Amino acid sequence: MFSVSHKTAFVVDHCPYMAESCRQLIECDMLTKSRSQGVIPLAPVSKSLWTCAIECSMEYCRILFDVYPTWKLVNYIVSDSEVHILNSWKQEDQNTHELMAALAAVGPPNPRQDPECCSVLHGLVAAVESLCKITEYQHESRTTLMDTADRVANRGRIICLTNAKSDTHVRMLEDCVLETIQEQNKRAAGSDRLMPIQQCELVLVHIYPQGEETLVSDRQKKELSSMLSSEVHSVRAGRYLASKLNVLVQQHFDLASTTITNIPMKPTLNVFEQEEQHANTSANYDVELLHHRDAHMEFIKSGDLHMAGSTSRDSGLKETVTLKWCTPRTNSVELHYCTGAYRISPVDVNSRPSSCLTNFLLNGRSVLLEQPRKSGSKVISHMLSSHGGEIFLHVLNSTRSTLEDPPSISEGCGGRVTDYRITDFGEFMRENRLTPFPDSMIDAAGRTPVERAKSQLERYTRYWPMIISQTTIFNMQAVVPLANLIVKDTLTDEDVLTCQKTVYNLVDMERKSDPLPISTVGSRGKGPKRDEQYRIMWNELETLVKAHVGTSERHQRVLECISACRSKPPEEEERKKRGRKREDKEDKTEKNGKDTEEKGWTTDSERLKGVMEREKDEQSECEIIKDSPDSPEPLNKKPRLATEEQQPPEKSKGPVSLLTLWTNRITQANSRKHQEFAGRLSSVNNKAELYQHLKEENGMDVHENGKATR
């Protein structure tokens, strides 16, 4: 995390000799033929060593900031008779615009300054001091780790662009850096805001004008001490320096290069005027991009790097993988099997082909990239696409996927259920969508935004039946205002009023005997009677509101309103008698908490079972009342047999329940009113064998489905 590349200090020599020309002439007076008569062309311009150093180091930073917008920091230092520190390690200082403005303020070196008082040494010392300074990231890691804070490392790199006098001069600079590190480390040991340097890489780049012999020799990386390694690059100014720094930025930050080839540039894609173009406008262009080398992992591992069209250029140091542009056929967004996405930076950022490509991508289009193979089939291995103004090279899986041919979700658990509340849950998801909040946004309870999101999900799902036939209230437009409000964390008085209005509206509906959207699934006939429907509806509404009653006093008021208003039809004497007992139990189960309730509306099959075992015990009782829309009338009559069958185990469990007492009494009372069936009287364990007489008559077995009854 805190490798050498976490901190890069640039030290650029600003001494008078850097004002010297690099002796590479640039013709900027390009006269067009028609205008050239009688005009003397302007003398070509040439950059100074300083200008070369600045623009190449800026290019280094540009690529770095494009690929690593965070975590990789640059501190830019200019050195002459004094030190000019152009920025800090702060993340907000990490952009080329700020640096350019600061460089403009420094201006080019003054050739008339006394060379004796100028030296790059000042800058090197400042760079070491700067490497000791703690970055925001190091600080954050140290504070979060506390006990293991000493494990946060401090490493860095110094890139020094200078014009050295000789190899001895170079030695002197290296010695100075080493001494300063030792000195500064002692100082840093006693400070909170400083950290000793554990490892430092010094990269000395000696720049000399074209056509001159170099006075400094190249040297490979060498360990000067356990803390300091140093390497020397002797480079001619101009494009040689530019390609050297391009190679260095790739080495320092694990970058690799991809060249997109065959980019068709139709006139419609042009961003610049036609004038400077060649006659043929539909030529194919190449664009080179840099990105993290992991984007080539598949090629590197499979040894395909060369097969994939990799070519070496510029002294063999620089390799690029060539991938072919595939013109996007449609604009449709496809999800690809993507195994990684890496930020890119174009090598020639403002060349026409580059800006055509990047603008194309920034406008929201994607480009698939094909791996040119010598043999046969074409393979799409990468995709370029932008997200939020940043372009990423996506690595696509080009081999067989282990995820092919997945089973359909309908083959799994719950896959056969057809009445899921898909639309309602879609609405639920939209209500619970996430959005970014500023870093400081924590609420009064100290919760982060994501914690608030989780608690909202918890509230919104306290009562949320998954299928349509499990619910009445969520199928009713009239309940919507209350259902939307009751899940909220806080209610206003106005909200409470809206809820109350909703309840009054329901009361009104009941009075008018408006039909309810009660599901008839699982019940025979035309379903429950109207008053039974309303009872089910009120119960469900209460369940919903009770789940939120603890949230606030206003939520409580909504429940009170429902309890006060809900119907207890007085006209049905018999129902009232039955109902009272039932409601007692109901209250009990509801107090038992959510667990029971959840079980209550879990599954279809359980519900059916519940219907069968209707008066078995409290829980199944509760199930039916809670959510079963089934009419109790036919059920009361029908499954008597089953009921009695269930009783013995009930009895054996211990004290007789009220329900059992009641059913026993009713059974007794009823039995007095009619003559018992002969079958039931002679039954064994409540089972009576049918057609016993046949057996007796034929004197043989009747099991064979009538065959034996000849």
Added chain:
Amino acid sequence: MPTAVLLDSSLSMTRPVSVEGSEEFQRKNLAVHGLTMLFEHMATNYRLEFTSLVSFSSLWEVLVPFTRDYNTLQEALNNLEDYDKTCLEAALQGVSNIVQQEWGTSCPCQVVLVTDGALGIGRGSLRHSLQTVKQRVEDKKFPLPFPFPSKLYVMCIANAEELQATDSMDNLEQLINLNGGEGQIYTMEGPLCLKSVQSMFGKLIDQAYSPFHAVLRCGNLTSDVQVFPRPEPVTIDEEVDPMPRTVQTEGDEIGTGATDDTEEETSTNQMAGKSPNFCVLLHGSLKVEGMVALVQLGPDWFGMLYSQADSKKKSNLMMSLFEPGSEPLPWLGRISQLGPASDAAENPYGEDDSKSPFPIQPKHKRSYAQNVTVWIKASGLQTDVQKILRNARKLPEKTQTFYKELNRLRKAALAFGFWELLKSMAELLERECTLLSDSAHPDAAFQLSHAAQQLKLASSGDSKYAAYEHNITPMLTDFSGGGGAHRI
């Protein structure tokens, strides 16, 4: 994660196992028995995983290419033939090739080597391979470590004592080390019999083929899920705190957002049944709404759930794991800073769902999005100069563009300390002025000499004129409609 089974079919596998009484077994029979057990386990618990069967002796042969059809694998086990001697290196190379051909080098794969531990003699033996491992030329490298993430499980139809009596155990251990320590050697305990082979394969199953069961939770709505392929623990290369991260079995769905990128895919699948299941509901709604759900897998580890459809109308709930970290996708920002949209002062998605707070734009634009100036190649500089001249010839119509380009060049020249260019540009503009035709608009001459003068002033380095943020503004003339402005 696919499995390649590498089964030793050398003659030594036909050695009989001494069993008291009953029938006589060959080591091969024990191997087949163990593999049958493994295949049966996979057919029930891992039916979405691919397995291949390769047999080897001095040569190797793919008996069954990667398949989910465990009957075919079983059938192949029942029709094994016996061959000559053991040459493990060639076989490992073979497995390496078939895995790469099928799945590439990024897909993790388990290799199960079943052998009696008699690893050959002379050339081609494992001993010989290991002795020469350091003297290989580039294209004859030892196949380990495999180029793909892998685990090498060696199932020995032999007990540890037997292997330690020769150097077999050492050689096998060296093999695992060559694979970066990724793998394990299993030996049989006690006498070689059906029971001990079962217990050995049982251990392998527990270690490498235990199904991944988890609970998907969205508030109070939950669902038991099984995840294919099994998400493996990840060790992040973080020097401060290198610790493996495992996927917690409680998946917390924390809300939904809209994004379109994936890192690593696994498919979530459910056990059979007919009662309503939250996964099916979630999948249906995600599919209809075209949304994805964010899922938390552990502290600072996230993923997303979405509906994945193959070409054949079948779709399932897919979970993609992001790289562990608090900000896995830059365009979503820090996950901990994502909160309910309803908490925002204004609906970030717009009243009619026409907007989105994503993607989050970075604070600074990238270089390719901000028209930077780079003059490293001469052509870059020439293009910029020509652009100014082209606009200069079209004054006053192009006054705005002319000054825009001029200021861009001025800024870059000042930053690069390239004052010479400013002087040259000034001269070029002055010459343009003299080349103006008689029919040219009079304003053109004023603007050109004004611009040239400003550039010259900037090139002097005088802080009054050379300030970076300063822009040269068009001169107000009678012609440019500035009414009452000063004239030179």
